[in-house]
Amino acid sequence: MIRFTNVNMTYADGNEALRNLNLHIAQGAMVYITGRSGAGKSTLLRLIALIDRHTRGQIIINGQNLDRVRNNRIPLFRRHIGFMFQDHRLLQDRTVFDNVGLPLVIAGYRHQEIRKRVQAALDKVSLLPKINSYPMSLSGGEQQRVGVARAVVHRPAILLADEPTGNLDPALSWDTMKLFEQFNQVGVTVLIASHDLDMIKRLQKRIITLKSGRILTHAGTPMEKQAQTNETG
Amino acid sequence: MPERQWKNKRRLMKPVNKRKNTRPNTSFKSELKRRFDMWLLQHLQAFIFSLGQFAKYPLSSLLTSAVIGISLALPASFYMLFDNVRFVSSSWDGSVQVTLFLQTEINDEQAATFANKLKDNKNINETTFIKRADALAEYQKLSGFADALNALDENPLPNVILVKPELNNINESDTEALIKELEAMPEVDAAQYDSQWFKRLLYLLDIVNRVIIILSTLLAVGVLLIIGNTIRLSIYNRRAEIEITKLFGGTDSFIQRPFLYSGLWYGAFGGIIAWLLIGISMQLLRGPVKQLANLYASDFQLIGLGFFNSLLLVGTGIALGLFGSWISVKRHLRDIDPV
C-alpha cells in the first residue's frame, strides 16, 4: 500500500518537483504514471524508494511512515522494492547471472538458493540460455529483460519502473508491459512511469497523469477497487 | 503455458512481506545463527571477490603491491641493520678493555712476567698476553696483506697485553686513573682505552634510531596514500556497481567490505614482497659479513628477521592496507548516491 498525503518535494536548488500531492495505491495494484517531461514522474518513484526524501507531507509505504525510516534503515527498506530503468543499468563486466543475482547477494542468500531463483527469473523472461553471457553481447530488448529479471528476482512487494520501454520498439514494449502485468497478477504492486500514452491506454489499468508536480487526471480506477478487495481477502 | 511451470513462477513472484508472515516463528537463537552465517558468507564473498579483482588485473595489482613492499622494506631493513649494529656493540659493552702496547725492547719472556705481575693489581681482573709473532701470524692470515708483510725484514708489531679492569670498578675516573698508572710503567709504550668512541657510537646509534623512526613514519604515510588513492580509483571505476548495489538495499558495510579487503590484500602482498626483498638482501650480505667478522676474530652472523618480526612486517602491511582503504572508503563512498 502506498499513500501520499499533501506531499511536497522541493529539490535543494529550489525546484518544486511535486506539489501537494495526494495519492493512494492499494497493495497489488498496477498503476501507470504519465505526464510531460519534468512533470515529476521520476521524482515520485524516487520518493517511494527513499532515494530522495520529500520535503513536506506524509508518505506511507506498506504501513511504514517514511519519515520514521532512519538513514541506516534505508537499505533494509529498499529490499522490498524492485527497480527498472530506461537505460537498464546492467553491470557490463558481470555475467547475466551475476547481474540478476545481485539483489540476492546483497540480501545474503546462499549460492544454491541464488542459482535457483536467478534461473527461475531468467526463465520467466525467456533468457535462461543467456545466463552466462555478458550484457554487451545481448540485444537492447534482451538487456531490458535482464533488467526486469533483476528487478523481480528478490520477490519485491513493490516494483518501480522508470520509462522501462523508452528504448524499445512497440512490440517489445508491449511484451515488457505484459510481463509486468504477470508479476502484478501474483500480488506485486507495480508502478510504471511512461511517456507512451497510446500504449498505456490500451493496457486498461489505472493511469495517473502528472502536470508540474500535481495530479492532473486519474483514470481506470475500477482496477484499484478490485485490488483492494484482493488485499483484504 | 504448462501448469507446473506456472506454479513455479507464482512462487518466484510472491512478494517478500507475505513470505515473512507465513514463516514459522523462528527462535531467537536460530535467528542469531542465521545472521551469523550470513555475515560469515558475505565476508567470505568479499574476501574472495577482492582476491579475484587482484587476479583480474595482475599487473597493476602487482605494481601497487611492489611499491608498498619497497616502502615497507626500506624502514624494515634499516631497523634490521640497526639491530645488528646494536647487537655487535652490546657484545663490546661487557668487555671494556685496555690495550697495552709494550716497548719494543721488551722481549717475549719479560712481557709474559710483566703480564702476570699486572694481575696482582687490585684494579685488574685479567690480563692476556699476545706475542708479537702470534699477532703478526694472525694478521697475515686474516688481512690478506701476507705478501706485503713478508716483504718486511722485521716484525713491525709490538708485544701487546690486553687488560680487563675489575668489572665493578669501571667508572670513568677509576679507569682513567688505571690507564695513567699503566702508562707510567717503564715497560709500557702506550695504553689505549676505547670508551670514548664507544660512547660516540651509542650516541650515533640513538640518532640513527630517531632517523629511522622519522623515515618509517613518512614511508607509512606514503603507504597509506598509495593504498588510499588506489582504493579511491577503484571506487570510481565501480561507481555504477555501487549505485545499483545501494539501490537494491546494500548496506554501507556491505558495499565497503570488498574495498577494505582489497586494501588488506595490497597490504598483505606488500608485506610479503618486503619480506622477500629483505630475505634476498640478507642472502647477498651474509657471505661478506661473515668474512668481515672473521677478520675481527668474531663468529658474528647477521641476525635475520626471524619469525616474529616477519609476522610483524606482514602484519604492519595488512594494518596499513586496511587503514588506508578505510580512510578512502569513508571519504569517497559517501559521495555516491543511487540513481
Ligand SMILES: Nc1ncnc2c1ncn2[C@@H]1O[C@H](COP(=O)(O)OP(=O)(O)OP(=O)(O)O)[C@@H](O)[C@H]1O
Ligand atoms: N536532482 C534534482 N535536482 C534538482 N531538480 C531536479 C532533480 N531531479 C529532478 N529535478 C526537477 O524536478 C522536476 C521533475 O523532474 P522529474 O525527473 O521527476 O521529471 P520526469 O517527469 O521524470 O521527467 P522525464 O519524463 O523527463 O523523465 C523537474 O523540473 C526537474 O528539473
Ligand SMILES: [Mg+2]
Ligand atoms: Mg523521469
